[in-house]
Amino acid sequence: MTGHDVAAHAGVSQSTVSLVLSGNPKARIADETRERVIEAARELGYRPNLLARGLVQRRSFALGIVVPELDNPFFTEVVSGAERVAGEAGYGVLLADSGQIPAAEHVMRLRERQVDGVILAGVPVETMPDEALADANVVVVDEPTGRYPGVASDATGAGRKAAEHLLSLGHRSLAFMGPADPSYTFRMRERGFVQALREAGCAITSPLLRRAPASVAGGDRAMAALLALEVPPTGLFCANDLMALGALKACAAAGVRVPSELSIVGCDDIEMARYVTPELTTVMVPARGLGARAARLLLLTLDGRDTGALSGKPLEVEFVSRQTTAPPPRREP
């Protein structure tokens, strides 16, 4: 089924078919002819070949999105948000998970497929060879770089809000857990938290600052270490909800009651945060919104009309009070 077939069926030339069906604005086609073509296309069930179109127009109307791991619900949401807006704009979405294949390689492959742009989420952009991204349309999610446009959430604000909440509850002995890798967002969450504490005259000591992978397993381990301390903290902020879930698990295993003995605040507000018991107090980061915004920004850029409105200020994060925080236990007499 090609445009030629439709043309033959409608008794017109192939280019007329193209003119009609591609909705080219500067195409003056007789209404009668247009009808015939559309009818013929419908009858034959004609669908244009987007590879051919892409070849001549030099754009594929497809976006690539690369994430480090689809398992992480945060990235799943980013992808989901991006997919939604891309889909609604008629764009295809090529998904690349850099679990097995390095991100740079994925980007090269996407570019071979002539994607019009690439969304990078959770990918350490700085570590990628320049050539991979050279003159490509790139939007980076949640990792501000000077080099590429990006969309981000207010990461320091997230840490700050967690600190303020814990502080206002009366906690003074606070801990943080986060990954060792230099991920911008995690670093900023940490910084916001630590700074807010310091401003309140409540410094965090190094044994209370745990490094572990930003996963449930990592949170579990880090919590175990915290619990083994002479003087465990009464409050904890985790770099993401996954870690918080792990911490929760470790507490359950150790018989530590949350929130009466220990308050825990996560970050992201993944769906599961609402589904565990006790429900996780956290800071909501609009993952789906980030993905959607990234896609929107990319699409605007492609149309050459990125007004800067989208890449502007970071998306707001919002403190969500649930069941894992409470005032610290009274000191044993």
Place this chain on the structure above:
Amino acid sequence: MTGHDVAAHAGVSQSTVSLVLSGNPKARIADETRERVIEAARELGYRPNLLARGLVQRRSFALGIVVPELDNPFFTEVVSGAERVAGEAGYGVLLADSGQIPAAEHVMRLRERQVDGVILAGVPVETMPDEALADANVVVVDEPTGRYPGVASDATGAGRKAAEHLLSLGHRSLAFMGPADPSYTFRMRERGFVQALREAGCAITSPLLRRAPASVAGGDRAMAALLALEVPPTGLFCANDLMALGALKACAAAGVRVPSELSIVGCDDIEMARYVTPELTTVMVPARGLGARAARLLLLTLDGRDTGALSGKPLEVEFVSRQTTAPPPRREP
């Protein structure tokens, strides 16, 4: 950067470049020439345009995969598994989430993009217009149809294993919750469960068979209804883990202790099953394996060498004993 540029740089014709770089087996190229071409390509950072290749070869080396919702961790895993094997085979993966746009429409779009095949997961294939799938390479995940090849898990086996476990613990008053829609897999899980009970002389009465969406919210609601019964069940099997998580939540809210007062078995073994407290006893369904297998089957089909080995028997499911099941409470005297 096109093949022509490389040709010019290497002092050969464009077709020679293609011959060399595409690794065409029946290409006899002088070693010296080959070297020159490869070197030129490297220097210029040449990457073939896959749209052009796809146009002439009439295959895009891309797969489409459509899922009902990326939020559902089960489908996320399916996608992840499929993406992995597709990626390793050099195939691109076009992702389509039928949240906003109907699955049939998605399939049409994917076909416009000339995907070589489509994986349908969690999509009600029977309800799709025939034309959407007509002479396309399709693999259906976990929903056997006579019309298309598919990969499936042993859904009745899953229900059966849940029943056997609960029965062996001594439960006799059992409930089931699952979605009302006629999804094959959920139906089979239910059937396996109910049949195994019946065989054990332990019929399930209709108030103990709850219909609700296969989500956490659905499970929560269904559990509330179950708890409101005169004589609540002592054991419960949920059509999937999401529902089980909802049930767990409802129990926590109602102060019903799991597993001492009520035993719960989920199905799927999503990652979260391990992370809630108490950890969810469930039946493991290899979601990632299903996705991987679906992709493998599709790739084999494309190469025209589907030996039938993959579409054969359903993938085994495995009972996973964790913390949400125990013997029923002793009868009140």
Place this chain on the structure above:
DNA sequence: TTGTAAGCGTTATCAT
């Protein structure tokens, strides 16, 4: 208003 024709960047068939 519509048709002709020149590409888009490849692959693949043929001469040479």
Place this chain on the structure above:
DNA sequence: ATGATAACGCTTACAA
């Protein structure tokens, strides 16, 4: 062993 050349299915001047 290599180079012309004809597709692939479409868009887009330009002609008619």
